[in-house]
Amino acid sequence: MAQVSLQHVRKVYAGGAEGLRGFSLDIADGELVVLFGPSGCGKSTTVRLIAGLESPTEGTIRIGGRDVAGVPPRDRGVAMVSQGSSLYPHMTVRRNLEFPLRVRRMPVSEVRSRVARTAEGLGIEGLLDRKPARLSGGERQRAALGRALVQQPRVFLMDEPLSDLDASLRADLRQRIRALQRRLHTTLVYVTHDQEEALALADRLVVLSRGLLQQAAPPREVYERPANRCVAGAVGSPVMNFFRGAVRGGRVQVAGSWLGVGSPTLEGRDVVVGVRPSALRESATGSLSITVSSVELLGESVDVVGDLGAVPVAARLPARDGITIGQPLRLDATHVMAFEPGEFGARLFP
């Protein structure tokens, strides 16, 4: 049993910086929760508090139902790997993996089989007899991951564990981590600011901003039903377009063009309309007239930025020849959202 529960947790660092401002979250046994949000939002603070490397200023943290206030990190049943995790330099990778198990006086045969299975799971069998100085940055990161995984703790804490790896290795390793976590049925709290990684891994995506929880829900729900404008802007690539305006006759005027907002309840209200770049389509009768200011080909699609009066608009369109800078383009929005005005404005529609 290793649920993790944070209740009304606040962390004020010496010097006054607020890492977390009243954060509550219940993580189920065996759940894979991804903490996601911009730099400085409190992701590392959260995992360091669970690990016991920091103490909360206020609030309660429970692991497996037990209040862990004052419990040192080694007695919490957690294993943590972070971006800067270092290995013991004088030991081989094999020794590094064996070490935490030997300290616990685990029988040698079990130590051997666990290390072998973990190394196989991570694809690092070939590195076991090397010392850290003879590994690349990415190989060191995988070995550090192995040293955490081999412990089979009640809770894994991973703070950007793949940041030193190239894109294809990252994708491969996140699948391996997911498979190992499933097999061991261990609770995993995973920190990343890579949204592809966040969406791919999470059972539940927890979006933070400025030390506050913004939304905790399955990734699809966060993407399709963002709680507020802050979440809508954080999840989705390229970033959602936002336009401020008043709803008149079911539409909002933006620099001479207009966007339909299909909800009669919003009539007369001041709102922020959100349109994902992928929800824009070229159309001869499109209601948004832009002048193209940049074009980036991605393969099957093309990212276009254009000016709608003085307002920049990003669109992800099916690739075609002949989209050039300075050219006018007419676009239609196939799907829009509406939010209350303000950085954290709640979603009003749909």
Ligand SMILES: Nc1ncnc2c1ncn2[C@@H]1O[C@H](COP(=O)(O)OP(=O)(O)OP(=O)(O)O)[C@@H](O)[C@H]1O
């Ligand atoms: N040891 C510390 N002393 C003082 N302030 C700190 C300390 N650690 C973090 N903070 C502050 O607390 C806030 C949250 O920091 P945290 O490290 O949790 O962010 P993060 O979400 O992990 O960001 P990043 O993506 O950059 O790693 C920031 O404003 C940061 O400056």
Ligand SMILES: [Mg+2]
């Ligand atoms: Mg961090």
